[in-house]
Amino acid sequence: MAYLRVAEGCDYRCAFCIIPHLRGNQRSRTIESIVAEAQQLANQGVQEIILISQITTNYGLDIYGKPKLAELLRALGKVDIPWIRMHYAYPTGLTPDVIAAIQETPNVLPYLDLPLQHSHPEVLRAMNRPWQGRVNDEIIDRLKTAIPGAVLRTTLIVGFPGETEAHFEHLLEFVQRHEFDHVGVFTFSPEEGTPAHTLPNQLPQAVMDERRDRLMAIQQPISWQKNQQEIGKIVEVLIEQENPGSGKLIGRSGRFSPEVDGQVYISGQAKLGTIVPVKIHGADEYDLFGEVAL
Numbered sequence: 001m002a003y004l005r006v007a008e009g010c011d012y013r014c015a016f017c018i019i020p021h022l023r024g025n026q027r028s029r030t031i032e033s034i035v036a037e038a039q040q041l042a043n044q045g046v047q048e049i050i051l052i053s054q055i056t057t058n059y060g061l062d063i064y065g066k067p068k069l070a071e072l073l074r075a076l077g078k079v080d081i082p083w084i085r086m087h088y089a090y091p092t093g094l095t096p097d098v099i100a101a102i103q104e105t106p107n108v109l110p111y112l113d114l115p116l117q118h119s120h121p122e123v124l125r126a127m128n129r130p131w132q133g134r135v136n137d138e139i140i141d142r143l144k145t146a147i148p149g150a151v152l153r154t155t156l157i158v159g160f161p162g163e164t165e166a167h168f169e170h171l172l173e174f175v176q177r178h179e180f181d182h183v184g185v186f187t188f189s190p191e192e193g194t195p196a197h198t199l200p201n202q203l204p205q206a207v208m209d210e211r212r213d214r215l216m217a218i219q220q221p222i223s224w225q226k227n228q229q230e231i232g233k234i235v236e237v238l239i240e241q242e243n244p245g246s247g248k249l250i251g252r253s254g255r256f257s258p259e260v261d262g263q264v265y266i267s268g269q270a271k272l273g274t275i276v277p278v279k280i281h282g283a284d285e286y287d288l289f290g291e292v293a294l
Helices: 019-023 032-043 071-076 097-104 123-126 135-146 163-178 203-228
Strands: 002-005 046-050 083-086 111-117 149-158 183-187 234-242 249-253 264-267 275-283 288-292
Touching: 002 032, 032 071, 032 111, 032 264, 046 275, 071 097, 083 111, 097 135, 111 123, 149 163, 163 203, 183 203, 203 275, 234 264, 234 288, 264 275
Parallel strands: 002 046, 046 083, 111 149, 149 183, 264 288
Antiparallel strands: 234 249, 234 275, 249 264, 275 288
């Protein structure tokens, strides 16, 4: 697996984020240079590339005059790498053309990492993300309809300055309603040099911790149910580790991104760095369990 950076910097100015102040506005690489690097990685035996930037759905806007993510995905579809995954796909940029490119490009995984941060319009305005509150529900519903097998992941911040209990309840209902496959929850951390650092109504850490725990308590049974639906299936798994003591293998299916999602624990024989079929026979809130089905 390798990360492939498609752009650096960010044009947005979210109140909690220091990246634009450190790295400036978005600077995209050309499609040709990205494809060339992907080809090099393929030649080295890489099985999965993960496209990253601060706003992957805005890729190309600065050099081509409009976002070119759909064109990039189609170009990468011609590279002999089994899995291509996107991170940091802002929902507003998942246009019909991008959705079509995901559907039409076999090696692009239907895995959408949507960094939503919150659901309540007032909190999103305070975060300097006012455009997002109007489109979350509509876009998520559209994505589920357009890509029925899509795996949806999001990251959320609890305890942003001024977040009330009502704001937080809105977020709880939002997560319950949309049933994301994976949710990462972070408590607000005031970064020096960002507008949010000096905002009034900062919340005590104990309140933020309690809200994080409540939100994860809502999400865990949803994640458990999603994983239970994999039992009985034969899924493709990228083998990444072998436990020298037990001989058990550890890998990931297309539903799991490295470092942030779960893993698949496997009985049987397979080479590291290969993608093999695995019959899933068990699951918990985070991980799957199976055996090589060769």
